Amino acid sequence: MQTAPAPVIVAIDGPSGTGKSSTSKAVAAELGLSYLDTGAQYRAITWWMLSNGIDVEDPAAVAAAAGKPMIVSGTDPALPTISVDGEDASGPIRTQEVTAAVSAVSAVAEVRARITGLQRSIAAEAAEGGPSAEGKGRGIVVEGRDIGSTVLPDADLKIFLTASPEARAARRSGELRGKEGADLAATQAALLKRDTADSSRKTSPLKKADDAVEVDTTELTLEQVVECVVTLVKEKQLAE
Ligand SMILES: Nc1ncnc2c1ncn2[C@@H]1O[C@H](COP(=O)(O)OP(=O)(O)OP(=O)(O)O)[C@@H](O)[C@H]1O
Numbered sequence: 001m002q003t004a005p006a007p008v009i010v011a012i013d014g015p016s017g018t019g020k021s022s023t024s025k026a027v028a029a030e031l032g033l034s035y036l037d038t039g040a041q042y043r044a045i046t047w048w049m050l051s052n053g054i055d056v057e058d059p060a061a062v063a064a065a066a067g068k069p070m071i072v073s074g075t076d077p078a079l080p081t082i083s084v085d086g087e088d089a090s091g092p093i094r095t096q097e098v099t100a101a102v103s104a105v106s107a108v109a110e111v112r113a114r115i116t117g118l119q120r121s122i123a124a125e126a127a128e129g130g131p132s133a134e135g136k137g138r139g140i141v142v143e144g145r146d147i148g149s150t151v152l153p154d155a156d157l158k159i160f161l162t163a164s165p166e167a168r169a170a171r172r173s174g175e176l177r178g179k180e181g182a183d184l185a186a187t188q189a190a191l192l193k194r195d196t197a198d199s200s201r202k203t204s205p206l207k208k209a210d211d212a213v214e215v216d217t218t219e220l221t222l223e224q225v226v227e228c229v230v231t232l233v234k235e236k237q238l239a240e
């Protein structure tokens with residue numbers, strides 16, 4: 001009789017626009033795993049700060065408010081959700097205003113401690129088949145900037161996605177076409193600025209874990225990246 005593979009925890013990190021969300025969702029859907037977008041959680045707390053008149057450039061004010069909003073993430077890769085104090089935040093967290101403020105908010109140690117705790121409990125539930133685990137105990141794909149290096153250092157598989165700034169800007173501009181922020185040069189400058197802020201902060205910066213597998217997606221289609229990651233997960237499961 002065939003036994004079900006042991007739950008697997010996959011960490012996918014990398015700079016903006018390298019394909020973390022698209023890849024993670026597709027891998028989780030194909031393997032029947034849960035999916036967690038940790039960037040959405042940092043965006044959600046940033047949106048709450050902006051909506052509640054907190055000065056996001058004042059780390060002490062952000063730190064004092066970090067424990068207040070209740071953030072809930074739905075982990076079904078077919079329909080990931082994010083709410084703040086019971087309100088659907090999936091639209092507002094993608095505005096330019098939130099994108100411009102999220103690096104400052106996510107650099108505050110109290111914010112990171114709060115969100116990291118949330119991420120660890122969601123990952124543990126997904127691996128144990130707890131009540132909120134849509135992946136029914138098979139495991140989870142968690143994507144972000146510091147998942148392999150800090151949040152889940154014991155993840156079964158760590159992937160670090162990269163791509164050239166030009167490829168990343170072209171992907172983002174294609175997404176934003178006709179909307180505010182669609183200019184290619186401006187898009188590239190904005191994402192490099194965010195990468196610099198995210199990799200240079202003191203607490204838990206954007207970083208490749210020593211034991212992560214680096215995948216340069218510049219010349220790869222999304223389907224090729226997904227196939228590569230799915231193969232790596234299956235190899236891990238077979239080796240267990
Ligand atoms: N290998 C690829 N080839 C071409 N386009 C891609 C590839 N991977 C992702 N994309 C596209 O690039 C855009 C950005 O992808 P995605 O949102 O998954 O990146 P991300 O790393 O999660 O970004 P961020 O960190 O800013 O949230 C999307 O429009 C997506 O469809």
Ligand SMILES: Nc1ccn([C@H]2C[C@H](O)[C@@H](COP(=O)(O)O)O2)c(=O)n1
Binds near residue numbers: 106198
């Ligand atoms: N693990 C994470 C995930 C995200 N962030 C911060 C830094 C990003 O600029 C921002 C938004 O993430 P995105 O939606 O672009 O993936 O959130 C982080 O610090 N740590």
